[in-house]
Amino acid sequence: MRLRTLPAAALLISLAAVPRPAWAEEGKPSSAADKALAEAFFRDARKLMADRKIPEACSKFAQSYELDPTLGSLLNLAVCHEEEGKTASAWAEFTEAASKAKALERAERAEFAKKRADALEKRLSKLVIAAAQPPRDMKISLNGRALSSVALGSEIPVDPGPLEIEVTAPGKMPRKETITVEPGPSTRRISIPTLEDEAKGPPPPPVVAKEQGGGGGLGGQRIAALAVGGVGLAGIAVGAVFGVRTLDKAAEVEEACGDKPICRRGVVEKNEEAYTSATISTVAFGVGAAAVAAGITLWLTAPSGAPSGKAGALHLLPVAGPSEGGLIIGGRF
Secondary structure, eight states, X not given: OGGGGSOHHHHHHHHHTSOOOOOBOSSSOOOHHHHHHHHHHHHHHHHHHHTTOHHHHHHHHHHHHHHSOBHHHHHHHHHHHHHHTOHXXXXXXXXXXXXXXXXXXXXXXXXXXHHHHHHHHTTOEEEEEEESSOOTTOEEEETTEEEOGGGTTSEEEEOSEXXXXXXXXXXXXXXXXXXXXXXXXXXXXXXXXXXXXXXXXXXXXXXXXXXXXXXXXXXXXXXXXXXXXXXXXXXXXXXXXXXXXXXXXXXXXXXXXXXXXXXXXXXXXXXXXXXXXXHHHHHHHHHHHHHHHHHHHHHHTOOSSOOTTOOOOOEEEEEEOSSOEEEEEESOO
């Protein structure tokens, strides 16, 4: 049994020197396409091992075994992982290979795998996780792989190197920690502190109903200021229109009558129209100017926040005489 005394790399070469035996595990058999691809990965892995590209070779062996789980692939994967320094992975694979070989009555391979597993067991790095008060439904993951909570307090074989531990539980803040596990034989012990309760967000701000007519953010008085100002601008516009019309009528009367003591009836009618337009223009200008001034005053004197329910109805009452006009504003602001 010369293979038993060879180093890991030589063992790999020896195991790969013969065709892989089709000692697949029980279950769904691999398809012809899967077997062909598995063989291609297996050969690539052998070349990578010969070039001392160990991590790449182990990845290829793993893919080959996944597609076609033969005993030969598993043994080569275990040897590769041992060469890579992943003692826990290699130990688990050699142990599984010994069990498979025994079931297939391959005594030589079963003995080989068992002896390699026994040798690795003495070099294992182990992790012990303790929790004084583990919360209900606590979940633990090692490098992203779930670990049953029953493993708490047990010695867990792990590969040397960085190891990320994440602990979660409903209603608790998750906790994540990264540690470095030294090559064995060694035992690393860690204690999980009590998980903190999830932080509850601040309560939502109270919803304040806005009363109709309150004017939203502007307030009743400023709404009134805008309304009054709008009326004022409209009045000024009307005054301007009738002012232009008055000038046109006056020009027509001046051209037709001039200094004559007696003018034609049509000219007299135009003169009356000019007088009426002038009156309307004067009143409109007066009302508009007063409304604009009132609107500006209301805006400037408005409080920053009008209390809800204080605003009342706005009353606008224009007043006009033969030659003057104005605007009476009423209501509560």
